[in-house]
Amino acid sequence: xxxxxxxxxxxxxxxxxxxxxxxxxxxxxxxxxxxxxxxxxxxxxxxxxxxxxxxxxxxxxxxxxxxxxxxxxxxxxxxxxxxxxxxxxxxxxxxxxxxxxxxxxxxxxxxxxxxxxxxxxxxxxxxxxxxxxxxxxxxxxxxxxxxxxxxxxxxxxxxxxxxxxxxxxxxxxxxxxxxxxxxxxxxxxxxxxxxxxxxxxxxxxxxxxxxxxxxxxxxxxxxxxxxxxxxxxxxxxxxxxxxxxxxxxxxxxxxxxxxxxxxxxxxxxxxxxxxxxxxxxxxxxxxxxxxxxxxxxxxxxxxxxxxxxxxxxxx
Numbered sequence: 001x002x003x004x005x006x007x008x009x010x011x012x013x014x015x016x017x018x019x020x021x022x023x024x025x026x027x028x029x030x031x032x033x034x035x036x037x038x039x040x041x042x043x044x045x046x047x048x049x050x051x052x053x054x055x056x057x058x059x060x061x062x063x064x065x066x067x068x069x070x071x072x073x074x075x076x077x078x079x080x081x082x083x084x085x086x087x088x089x090x091x092x093x094x095x096x097x098x099x100x101x102x103x104x105x106x107x108x109x110x111x112x113x114x115x116x117x118x119x120x121x122x123x124x125x126x127x128x129x130x131x132x133x134x135x136x137x138x139x140x141x142x143x144x145x146x147x148x149x150x151x152x153x154x155x156x157x158x159x160x161x162x163x164x165x166x167x168x169x170x171x172x173x174x175x176x177x178x179x180x181x182x183x184x185x186x187x188x189x190x191x192x193x194x195x196x197x198x199x200x201x202x203x204x205x206x207x208x209x210x211x212x213x214x215x216x217x218x219x220x221x222x223x224x225x226x227x228x229x230x231x232x233x234x235x236x237x238x239x240x241x242x243x244x245x246x247x248x249x250x251x252x253x254x255x256x257x258x259x260x261x262x263x264x265x266x267x268x269x270x271x272x273x274x275x276x277x278x279x280x281x282x283x284x285x286x287x288x289x290x291x292x293x294x295x296x297x298x299x300x301x302x303x304x305x306x307x308x309x310x311x312x313x314x315x
Contacts, residue, residue, distance in 0.1 A: 002315075003309060003312040003313050003315070004023065004027075004312075004313040004315075007019065007020050007023055007309060007313055008020060008024075015299055015300055015301050018297055018298065018299050019299050019301075019306060019309065019310070021297065022264050022297040022299060022310065023309075023310055023313040023314075025262070025264075025295050025297065026229075026231070026262070026264070026310065026314065027313070027314060029227070029229055029261070029262045029295070030061055030314065032227070033226050033227070034226060034227045034228070034229050034261060034262060035063040035064070035224060035226045035227070035228045035229065036061065036062055036063055036064075036228075036229050036230075036231060036262075037062075037063065037064040037065065037066060037228065037229070037230050037231070037242060038053070038062050038064075038065055038066075038230075038231045038232075038233065039065070039066040039067065039230065039231070039232045039233060039234075039238040039239045039242050040065065040066075040067035040068065040071045040233050040234070040238055041067075041068055041071075041233060041234030041235055041236040041237075041238045041239060041277070042068075042071075042233070042234045042236075042303065043070065043071075043074065043110045043111070044067075044071055044233060044234075044303065044304070044307070045070070045071045045072075045073075045074035045075040045078065045167070045168075046074045046078065046110045046113060046115065047304045048078065048165065049167065049304070049307060049308070050075055050078075050165045050166050050167035050168070050170075051165045051308070052307065052308040052311040052312055053167040053170075053307075053311060054164060054165060054166060054167045054169070054170040055170075055311070055315070056311045056314060057167060057170040057171055057174055057176060058170050058173075058174070059314070059315065060174075061311070061314045062176070063176070063177075064176065064177040064178070064179070064220060065167075065171065065176060065177070065178045065179070066178070066179040066180075066181070066217070066238050066239075066241060066242035067178065067179075067180060067238050068180070068181075068182065068185070068186070068236070068237065068238050069144065069180055069182065069183040069184070069185055069186025069187075069188065069189050070185070070186050070187070071238075072144060072145055072148065072168065072178070072180055072183070072186070073124070073148070073186055073187060073188045074115070075166055075167055075168040076124060076148055076151070076152070076166075076168055077115055077120035077121060077124065078120070078161055078166075079157075079159055079160070079161050079163065079166045079168070079169065080119075080120060080123050080124065080157055080158065080159060080160050080161075081115075081116055081119040081120035081123060081160050082160045082161035083160050083161075084116040084119035084120065084160070085113055085114065085115060085116060085120075086102075086107060086113070086114040086116075087112065087113055088109060088111070088112045088113060088114060089112075091109075091111055091112040094109075102114055106118055108121075121187055121191075124151070124188070125188075125191055127151055127155050127157070128147060128148075128151060128188065129195065129200070131147050131150055131151065131155075132147070132192065132195070132201055132206055132207075133200075133201065135147075135206040136201060136202060136203070136206050140206065141205060141206055141207070141208050142206070142207070142208060143178070143180065143207070143208045143212070143213065143216070144180050144183045144186075144188070144189075144207055144208075145168075145171075145178040145180060147207070148168060148172070149171075149172040149175070152168065152169050152172045153172055153173075177216070177220050179213045179214075179216065179217045179220075179241070179242065180210075180213060181210040181213055181214075181237045181238065181241035182210055182237045182241075183207065183209070183210070184209075189207075192204055192207060210241070213241075214241070214244075214245065214248070217241075217242065217245045218245050218248065218249055218253075221245050221246070221249065221257065222249070222255075222257060227258070227261030227262065228258070228260060228261055228262075229260065229261055229262030229263065229264075230242060230243055230260050230262070230263050230264075231264050231265075231266075231310070232263070232264065232265040232266070232267075233265075233266050233303045233307055234266070234267055234269075234277055234303060235265070235267055235269060235275065235277025235278065235279070236277055239265070239277070243260065243284065243289045244287075244289070246259055246260055246288065246289050247287055247288045247289055250288055251288060259288065259289065259290055259291045259294065260289060260290055260294060261294065262294065262295050263281055263284070263290055263294055263295065263296050263297070264296070264297035264298070264299070265281070265297070265298055265299070266299045266301065266303040266306045266307060266310075267298070267299075267300065267303070268300055268301060268302060280298060281294075281296035281297075281298060282296075
C-alpha cells in the first residue's frame, strides 16, 4: 500500500485526521500550480529529514526553504561524517556525567545522536575557510547557503553518507532558494566570528545576514504570480521570519501582494505562553499573514514522525 493510500485508509480522526486532510489539500494545492516553501526549525537535519525532503525537492514539490543555521549545516555534517556519529541509547536516562564524557571525546549530543567535532565540524571548516578567504580577497559577499552550495558542487568533498539522503545536496543541484535568518546562531556562524576575533579574517561581512535575506525573500515572493504556500515545521525564527514577508510587503512597502495561499504547521508547542512556535493560524490573520479562507492545518505532533508522512504522500 502506498503511503498516500495508507494515510487515507487509517488516519481518520484527531491529529491523524488533520494529517490526512492536510496531505490531500497540499496535493491539490501543488497540482494547481502552487509554490511551496517549507520552514525547518529544531534539529530536523540531524533527525535525517533529508531522507524524505530530498526526494520532494528533486520532484519539484518544494520550491524554497527557510531554515535555521543549524539545519543548514547539520545536513552537511551528516553527509561527510555519518559513520562517526554515535547513537545514544536510553537517552531519557542519560546522565550529566555521561554527557561530560561525550564532551571529552569531542562529541556533541542532540537528544539521541552525538555529532563528532573533528570528523564533521572541523572537516567542513577547512574548505569553508578557504572560500571565506577567497571571498574576502575578491570583496565578495554571499548568503550562508551559497558558500555551502559551492562546497557541495565544486569542493570535491568526500561523502560518508548516501548523497541521495541529503536535502542540502538536492537543493544545491536545483539551485533552490534558501533563506537563513539568524545564521550567527549556528556552529559555522560561531566559527566565522572566531576567525574574525583571531584575525584570520578581517570582517564577518563576507556572509550576508538576515536583513539581506528578508530582501531576497521579498524578491522571491514577488517574482512569481503563482499562489504560494507555507509548510511550517516547528516555529521560532525560521517560521516567523518567512511568514512575515507578506505583512512587510503589504504594510511597510505598501505593495498589494497576495497573502499566503496555503498554510500548515507541525508543532507540539503550547499556544498558551505567547511563543511563536505554538501560535495558532487564526492569530496570523490579525497580522495580515493569512486570510479567513486560507486553507489552514495544525498538526500537534512530533515533526520527525509527521513530516516524512506528508512528504512521502506527495509522490
